[in-house]
Amino acid sequence: MNVRSQVSMVFHLDKCIGCHTCSVACKNIWTDRKGAEYMWWNNVETKPGTGYPTAWEDQDKYKGGWERKGDGIEVRAVGKLRGALTVFHNPNLPTIDDYYEPFTYTYEDLIDSPEGSDQPVAKPISMITGNPMEIEAGPNWDDDLGGSAVYAANDPNLASMSEEDRESIFEIQKLVFFYLPRMCNHCLNPTCVAACPSGALYKRGEDGIVLINQERCRAWRFCVTACPYKKTYFNWGTGKSEKCILCYPRLESGQAPACFHSCVGRIRYLGMMLYDADMVEEIASIEDPKELVAAQRRMLLDPFDPEVIAGAAKNGIGPDVIKSAQASPVKKFVSDWGLALPLHAEHRTLPMLFYVPPLLPVLAKVTDNGYDTSMDAFLGALDQSRLPIEYMASLFGGGNEGVVRYALRKQQAIRMHRRMITVGDIDATEVEYALAEADCTPEQADAIYRLTTLASHEDRFVIPPMHREEAIELLGDETPLEAKGAGVGFRRGPERGA
Amino acid sequence: MLDLLLYAVLPYISIVLFLFVSIQRYRHDPFTFSSLSSQFLESRKLFWGSVPFHVGIMTLFLGHLIGFMFPRQVVLWNRVPVRLFILETTALAAAVLCLIGIVGLIVRRATTSRLRRHTTAADIAVYVMLLFQIVTGMWVALGLRWGSAWYTQTLVPYLWSLARLQPDIQRVVELGLPARLHVIGAFVLIAAFSFTRLVHALVAPVPYLWRPLQLVIWNRVRPD
Numbered sequence: 001m002n003v004r005s006q007v008s009m010v011f012h013l014d015k016c017i018g019c020h021t022c023s024v025a026c027k028n029i030w031t032d033r034k035g036a037e038y039m040w041w042n043n044v045e046t047k048p049g050t051g052y053p054t055a056w057e058d059q060d061k062y063k064g065g066w067e068r069k070g071d072g073i074e075v076r077a078v079g080k081l082r083g084a085l086t087v088f089h090n091p092n093l094p095t096i097d098d099y100y101e102p103f104t105y106t107y108e109d110l111i112d113s114p115e116g117s118d119q120p121v122a123k124p125i126s127m128i129t130g131n132p133m134e135i136e137a138g139p140n141w142d143d144d145l146g147g148s149a150v151y152a153a154n155d156p157n158l159a160s161m162s163e164e165d166r167e168s169i170f171e172i173q174k175l176v177f178f179y180l181p182r183m184c185n186h187c188l189n190p191t192c193v194a195a196c197p198s199g200a201l202y203k204r205g206e207d208g209i210v211l212i213n214q215e216r217c218r219a220w221r222f223c224v225t226a227c228p229y230k231k232t233y234f235n236w237g238t239g240k241s242e243k244c245i246l247c248y249p250r251l252e253s254g255q256a257p258a259c260f261h262s263c264v265g266r267i268r269y270l271g272m273m274l275y276d277a278d279m280v281e282e283i284a285s286i287e288d289p290k291e292l293v294a295a296q297r298r299m300l301l302d303p304f305d306p307e308v309i310a311g312a313a314k315n316g317i318g319p320d321v322i323k324s325a326q327a328s329p330v331k332k333f334v335s336d337w338g339l340a341l342p343l344h345a346e347h348r349t350l351p352m353l354f355y356v357p358p359l360l361p362v363l364a365k366v367t368d369n370g371y372d373t374s375m376d377a378f379l380g381a382l383d384q385s386r387l388p389i390e391y392m393a394s395l396f397g398g399g400n401e402g403v404v405r406y407a408l409r410k411q412q413a414i415r416m417h418r419r420m421i422t423v424g425d426i427d428a429t430e431v432e433y434a435l436a437e438a439d440c441t442p443e444q445a446d447a448i449y450r451l452t453t454l455a456s457h458e459d460r461f462v463i464p465p466m467h468r469e470e471a472i473e474l475l476g477d478e479t480p481l482e483a484k485g486a487g488v489g490f491r492r493g494p495e496r497g498a
Numbered sequence: 499m500l501d502l503l504l505y506a507v508l509p510y511i512s513i514v515l516f517l518f519v520s521i522q523r524y525r526h527d528p529f530t531f532s533s534l535s536s537q538f539l540e541s542r543k544l545f546w547g548s549v550p551f552h553v554g555i556m557t558l559f560l561g562h563l564i565g566f567m568f569p570r571q572v573v574l575w576n577r578v579p580v581r582l583f584i585l586e587t588t589a590l591a592a593a594v595l596c597l598i599g600i601v602g603l604i605v606r607r608a609t610t611s612r613l614r615r616h617t618t619a620a621d622i623a624v625y626v627m628l629l630f631q632i633v634t635g636m637w638v639a640l641g642l643r644w645g646s647a648w649y650t651q652t653l654v655p656y657l658w659s660l661a662r663l664q665p666d667i668q669r670v671v672e673l674g675l676p677a678r679l680h681v682i683g684a685f686v687l688i689a690a691f692s693f694t695r696l697v698h699a700l701v702a703p704v705p706y707l708w709r710p711l712q713l714v715i716w717n718r719v720r721p722d
Binding site: 075083084088089090091093095096128129130131189190193194197202203204205216220221237238240495496498 | 697714
């Protein structure tokens with residue numbers, strides 16, 4: 001057993017209101033610069049929808065992630081040999097048009113225009129060329145589906161659904177969507193790291209944060225192709241790739257990352273997870289992608305297990321970090337309750353950002369007699385949800401409906417349980433039956449309820465002590481050269497080369 | 499006197515600049531060590547420029563290097579006329595690829611407003627130098643036949659005399675104009691090399707081929 005620690009995340013999608021506060025907080029801190037205008041390390045998408053960059057889930061086009069070859073896995077499209085063949089021109093690299101051309105407006109025209117009979121206007125201009133442009137795409141172009149079914153219809157996940165189901169969700173009354181906030185998953189088996197020919201990308205040993213050493217990046221751009229989530233970005237100004245750094249300077253000073261801290265819906269949870277690093281390759285290579293969600297859970301270790309604690313100590317993980325892992329809300333959502341699932345597990349990167357899938361019950365039907373709110377069961381049956389289980393399984397189950405159904409059924413049971421307590425119009429035996437069906441006890445239901453609705457800042461963000469003080473002391477001569485570029489910032493301004 | 503400057507002084511200046519500046523830049527300004535890829539802003543036209551250019555230039559570089567390292571073997575190879583034809587044709591084909599590539603790249607940059615806007619003086623200098631080298635090289639290939647044969651007898655001894663720090667410029671000043679231009683252009687290119695984006699060739703990611711895929715870096719020294 002090779003115990004390692006990883007800062008991990010849970011997003012509770014039932015609570016996301018799609019306000020984009022997370023994206024704006026991140027943008028203001030990290031990517032409000034030339035060459036990075038188009039980057040949104042954190043973004044919020046409307047699902048079903050095409051997302052950002054457009055149709056990023058279409059791996060026939062972008063060819064991200066790992067693919068199974070023989071008994072093992074290989075980086076799809078790039079990687080050692082295929083990367084060497086495409087080093088002069090990468091056919092699977094998204095271009096700026098797959099994101100959007102960044103723009104601003106000629107605001108000065110509003111002030112400087114000569115007096116006349118017309119009202120001056122601020123025209124849109126490209127932030128790349130400075131020329132006037134037509135805005136045809138934006139960072140969040142299909143937000144709330146842009147008021148039409150066009151974007152939803154192009155969602156690659158719809159491929160998992162039957163024709164009938166697909167049509168049914170686009171009937172205007174039933175048109176349904178939810179929000180999917182996305183950021184770097186800080187995967188246990190990151191394809192971006194594996195694909196980087198310069199060795200600029202790496203995973204930090206202590207906390208598993210995936211970073212790009214800006215001084216080693218040589219702009220081969222394979223990380224952009226390799227990440228199936230398209231969460232590494234190419235800065236066209238400096239000629240370097242960039243990505244979410246999980247606000248490590250904030251984490252190291254005990255603060256939650258900006259997107260977590262600013263989350264209005266309080267949907268985000270952060271905590272330390274322990275895992276067995278020796279199992280990474282084996283688990284990522286499992287034949288059936290439908291097994292991946294369960295398999296990934298198997299490699300997450302129980303921080304209360306004395307054997308795990310001993311193994312952690314052997315690897316230099318201190319008792320304070322273990323304590324933090326024991327209190328981790330992520331551990332509760334993922335390991336204890338089975339509520340949170342990784343996004344697109346089928347790419348075999350073992351992402352460490354987990355999502356609690358949203359319950360989208362049908363609460364009423366339009367009938368000949370008007371609006372009928374009397375459903376057969378409280379919140380209706382799962383299979384009559386507004387978005388079919390197949391769709392959710394395509395996103396969160398690696399195609400496995402079972403794990404999604406488990407998470408949704410438990411959420412439904414908890415709502416029944418709470419309804420019984422607060423309103424009292426549901427029969428206790430019915431609730432008991434529902435909880436048993438959902439593999440949940442009343443105690444667990446209450447705990448989930450508390451962490452979902454009442455959790456304080458400290459409950460949601462259990463930030464491990466990062467011991468930056470020790471690391472800084474070691475940045476002297478004994479530290480390997482690579483670590484000097486890691487997390488200590490630039491000694492001078494990052495200037496583009498010639 | 500001018501010959502001495504061009505063929506006995508310039509080479510040393512360019513080699514010293516090349517070594518000193520690239521090492522200094524790598525050590526003290528690694529951030530600027532980048533290929534500065536522009537594929538993200540324009541991808542379709544890049545294919546028709548970048549691929550032929552790189553395939554051509556790498557073939558040609560390898561050819562020049564083999565001639566320099568193994569002149570005897572090249573002479574022996576060229577003993578049979580058919581083999582000489584094969585060698586010369588391959589070299590010329592590579593030069594044509596290279597020319598198509600560099601012209602494609604120049605046209606691409608000139609006609610794409612996103613790129614034109616962010617083109618620097620260094621980019622233009624690189625294009626001019628490379629184009630000059632390719633054109634003079636093709637002029638040599640077509641005008642002063644057969645280059646692969648006389649290269650080993652004239653320029654290779656000259657280059658080795660430079661390497662032994664006893665420059666013997668007699669053989670090179672007697673060469674035709676295109677060959678002399680090609681030699682001077684080469685030293686200018688080497689001198690400018692490490693100031694430009696061409697440095698990406700020095701950090702070609704060859705070690706990646708045997709590196710383990712995943713990379714984990716510890717900030718703390720791990721107790722083993």
